[in-house]
Amino acid sequence: MTPGELALASGNHTPVTKFILQGFSNYPDLQELLFGAILLIYAITVVGNLGMMALIFTDANLQSPMYFFLSVLSFLDICYSSVVTPKLLVNFLVSDKSISFEGCVVQLTFFVVHVTAESFLLASMAYDRFMAICQPLHYGSIMTRGTCLQLVAASYAFGGANSAIQTGNVFALPFCGPNQLTHYYCDIPPLLHLACANTDTARVVLYIFSALVTLLPAAVILTSYCLVLVAIGRMRSVAGREKALSTCASHFLAIAIFYGTVVFTYVQPHGSTSNTNGQVVSVFYTIIIPMLNPFIYSLRNKEVKGALQRKLQVNIFPG
Template sequence: MENHTVVTEFILVGFMGKSEMQSVLFVLFLTMYLITMMGNIGMILIINADSKLHTPMYFFLKNLSFLDICYSSVITPKAILSFATGNKTISYNGCATQMFFFSLFGTTEAFFLAVMAYDRFIAVCNPLLYHVIMSKKTRYLLVAVSYFFGCVNCCTQTGFTFTLSFCAPTEINHFFCDVPAIMKASCSVTFVNEIVLLVVCGLIIVTTAIIVLVSYGYIVATILLIPSGKGRHKAFSTCTSHLIAVSLFFGTVFFMYAQPGAISSLNQGKVVSVFYTVVIPMLNPIIYSLRNIEVKKAVIRQFRNKVFSY
């Protein structure tokens, strides 16, 4: 058994298949990545350009779009390059860096979704105090806290994982450097690491999910008391998009990190991880824009302004 410092690179096995299959994956991942970039950059530009969207809700949505850009960019370009060239190697330091930033942005997104649920709770249940509670200082503090917990988790996961020993050549049964896949490839006993992964990630997912569920429990109860059918419809339409995004994210992340079989079910995990690393960042701007009347109106306003300015 060799010490892990001897290993200078890993082989990302990715998805098995002939060259035709790799070509299909290249086109699929490239298309989704381009849509992700265009959708999230477009969302940021629209929110910045339209003064009517300069509210706490859209402040968080803009930050979520930025986070999705970073989150997807940590994984997808490397996977696209691998499908295109057939080169599946990644350096030891590159793997550690990829895991660090993936854990950082993934954890931060979980807390962001909880913050956005709390924001909707204040907006629906305490509308008169909304702008007082969600002041500029509070918004920046909530963003900072989300990134702080992201830093805590990424340092914990990366630190524990890369103290393990690896025996060259090391193949990772995944298309990126994810914690369960790296542990599976290690020569060391990983019991402590598995407990750390289960406890820390489970605590993060359960805590943020409870905040979302409690917030929306109060939101639904409050909306049902609104006498106007139009008022109820508007409130529900604003919150439904967030619920869809939350359900997609937490459902797939729970499968990967917060249940005991996460380490042993890597083949299923690869498919699920495509969903939360590539698909969800692509779907978020689509979900929030298509189901949000204010965003659609803002797009139309900006389009008209551009047209008439010429």
């Protein structure tokens, strides 16, 4: 039985009005070090992604669908990292690590929206690379500004739909105590662990929709890149192959990191990992990955590096 079911069996029917985010309380000696490290990572995340967005919007050589999607990816990274990290940083500094019931609903809602939207955006980026490399003659007529906006809107639509389903699935359950959440933010698995009811149906809903929003984009991505690799293999130009592989390698690395951690957290069987391992993996995809993405794309992309060099030369050595 879960702690919530035990509370219900013992006759404790007091509705929960707040949750206690235990976070990394098991490591009291590391609180200051963790605060400093996570604050630095979050600062780099915000500055790096804002810088990537500003560079793309202001450089004439980066006005293509690929970089438009990359700017949206940077926006999503800032959003879902900001849903989680500021509260975590505050909890390192205060003794009251609680979050209101309503605040927990809002945090989970916005987190699922942006993580799901990123999953579908990565699929849109893979489709863009497929069109650019496999259908170059039709690329300009198909991947228009309108098409790109529609793909971003669809990503957010899927995010909103999945968030409504997942958040409703969790908070339709009763919570009557205990309220000690073994996590640093309101996430679905630890919340289900506290519910004062049988959660088997809720877990099935979690696995089904988590699998759908993970595996459907992954299928698009894998199909696109299989076709892309075939097309690259047929290229006669060595320079063309290197450029195509460089662009795709950055995207594929970001995809592998993102989907690997999400699958580990949400699609695995219940009870197959410890709370500590779950928190470590969550830190990776909520805090580390948003920081890494700008570096993954910029360090392996000659056009981004060239645009950055031009901006630095204009600003540092004007005239």
